[in-house]
Amino acid sequence: MEWNRSVATALFLCLLSLAPTPALAAGPPATKDAPSSSSEISTFRRATTVTGSVNGARGGSVSNGIWALTFPAGAFSGTAEISISVPDLNPYTCDLQITGAPNSFRIPVRLAANTSTRPEDPSALAIYWYNPQTLAWVDQSAAGDSSGRTVTAGLSHFSTYKLGAKAGW
16 A cells, blocks of 8 residues: 555656646747647657857857857857757747846847748748737747748847747748
């Protein structure tokens, strides 16, 4: 009897760790760009965060999954830690953070999304910023490159961004 209770408790705790927490459930609404069925998901994904150090005077880059940030020389002063977080099951959304420098850039930082996992032509896709004050996604005037299978936008600050279909397409 004690063994069964221990196994049941362990199983419950394991399942509980897979459930979204209230803190993760809040924030930007889910997008229709996330895989809609388990057949679209080839492997189980976990949320990932990649952090890199960038010297603002020299520039640099940080990438995580389909997302890549490129900092031109002079984008900001000093050295900062740059984080790209990608939530589980939705590689088409990322949360960008900077620590050690202001969250605004003198020269736009380039955010590129590799679109090779999507069926659409990159010219039909856009990068959107989630505005927490209006609770809306805002088009960032991204440019699609069909030959390189990328969509790129210039950013003046970090926040939550997503790759999605252009409005009206």
